[in-house]
Amino acid sequence: MRIRKSFRFEGAHIVRNCSSQRCKYNIHGHSYGVEVTIRSSRLDQGYMVLDFMLLDKVKLLVDSFDHSYSLWNREAEDFKGWIHKNTQRVAEIPVSPSAEGYALLFFYVVDRILENTIFQNGEGEIELFSVKVHETSTGYAEAFREDLSLVQFTLNEIHFSQAIIDEWPFDWWESLKTGQKFINPEVEQNL
Numbered sequence: 001m002r003i004r005k006s007f008r009f010e011g012a013h014i015v016r017n018c019s020s021q022r023c024k025y026n027i028h029g030h031s032y033g034v035e036v037t038i039r040s041s042r043l044d045q046g047y048m049v050l051d052f053m054l055l056d057k058v059k060l061l062v063d064s065f066d067h068s069y070s071l072w073n074r075e076a077e078d079f080k081g082w083i084h085k086n087t088q089r090v091a092e093i094p095v096s097p098s099a100e101g102y103a104l105l106f107f108y109v110v111d112r113i114l115e116n117t118i119f120q121n122g123e124g125e126i127e128l129f130s131v132k133v134h135e136t137s138t139g140y141a142e143a144f145r146e147d148l149s150l151v152q153f154t155l156n157e158i159h160f161s162q163a164i165i166d167e168w169p170f171d172w173w174e175s176l177k178t179g180q181k182f183i184n185p186e187v188e189q190n191l
């Protein structure tokens with residue numbers, strides 16, 4: 001069975017090297033929709049693939065890009081410096097912040113989050129199926145597991161600015177990078 005959870009963020013970027021003059025030379029923003037689809041061959045004790053509440057780290061990930069500038073780490077050093085000097089919320093990423101780049105990045109990170117989570121309510125083999133990123137109301141990019149072959153980066157190449165980190169309830173990113181497991185709460189069965 002598959003389930004899907006939607007998230008939103010308002011993000012700013014420049015998409016270098018693309019064909020559109022407006023996109024490649026101008027800071028601009030979009031209202032992004034992110035759809036995370038997860039599948040499992042089994043249901044947990046509450047007859048769910050997993051409780052959406054348990055996607056709290058995925059929510060933190062997507063929210064880290066909200067009202068943030070997504071800065072491709074291949075940008076010139078003077079531009080990077082200008083961005084960091086003039087805006088507080090910056091996500092420095094190893095992919096171009098195109099819809100495809102976000103889809104790939106989010107798939108990779110969400111997959112790592114799920115791998116790093118200990119489920120405690122009888123969930124089956126939870127598997128990330130796809131991540132869809134809508135950049136406009138008419139277009140989206142969708143990343144699947146096979147697209148992980150396009151990943152040429154690690155978590156260590158993704159950097160969130162201090163203003164983003166300061167809004168997290170705990171440093172989940174450090175936990176993920178160091179492999180410190182996210183342990184879901186045990187669930188009392190009331191039936």
Ligand SMILES: [Zn+2]
Nearest residue numbers: 015023028030
């Ligand atoms: Zn754009």
